[in-house]
Amino acid sequence: MRFEPITWERLADALADRADALEPADGGTRLRIGVDGATAARPDAPAERLAEALRTRGRPVLTVSTWGFLRPASLRFEYGKEDPDAYADGWFDTGALWREVFRPLEPGGSGRVLPDLWDPATDRATRSPYRSLPDGGVLILHGPLLLGQWFPFDLGVHLSLSPGALRRRTEEGERWTLPAYARYEDEVAPAERADVTVRADDPRHPAWTGTGT
Template sequence: MRQKLISTVAAEILAREARRVAIDGVDGAGKTHFADELAAELTGRGVPVIRASVDGFHQPRVFRHRRGPDSPEGFFRYSFDYPRLIGLLLDPLGPRGTGRFVRAVYDVHNEKPVDHVPERAEPGAILVLDGIFAHRIELAGHWDYSVWLEVPFAVSIPRGAARGSGDPDPDAASNRRYVEGQRLYLAECDPRTKATTVIDNTDLENPRRLR
């Protein structure tokens, strides 16, 4: 069932001649795996794919934590460098873009900038980008096709913890920054209504299309 859904989404992207595709959802929703599977499906259909992540456009820690390391609002408002994401990746791959793009500018795991030598997109290439907050006001108008992966915190937080990231309890103090920051995003930006399609990804083996 999962592969059938991935195949359906790929077919819709190609039918729309979409060039910039976003996979959005809360932390632990399964964005990276979904994007990787979608990219593989498109590649298998003979389409060149550019895989990227919002994570490659993190702000340095000193900026991300300007409201404190535990601030939900700081997490939502200051995690990413949206002007550079738009200017270096989304606009160059847009309808009037140069095709010369940068995939990432910052390594958040090592807290240091990365060398970002511009790449040249192949003709007909499709950007498949995963990441949180992809339907913020700054970004929503840049997608030709987008997916919102619907997963409750009761599932997403333990799923993320199982990968070695944090406490599995959604109500744990250490998760407040992320859970409440995501709730701010849901309230302000309503990604469920902005996305092209909404998929319940709670059961990884059997995702269900909601819209």
């Protein structure tokens, strides 16, 4: 896989250009983009840059974080608070993401998306109001372990970290998650599934594979 240097600003503009050239694969009217990456890769930051680049082009955008769709603590911590397999398989409520985020964006869907569902600090439902994404709008879902869930992304972006960079950039108290990311690499191969892969070992000097267009 060949990588070329790029800045985060240029990356956002290039991805926005790619998004403008895409039509939803299911024949719907709203585009769905996934920005996948380990927490240490900070997928929220490029997701927000992309959202801003799309808004400057006149596109309505809704960003959603998978961290707003955690399962309750009683389910997440069933096997302890530091179980990497539970983190990979059971922390994120993928069923709720399908139900509350993706299905409303299907052809004929209401476009009413729930931006978050669960607050891990209070371990209670957030009770956030639904947000309407109009025709021509773009959903950007960002978070870890996204590309193994068969979510219907029209554009998938993966932020890649080498094992050494992942360990260095992961906070010590979160390093128990590293086996989950190693398993994700082995079982899902996210760099191969993504439409665009960004090497982010040095956050000051990202490199990417290009958009393939």
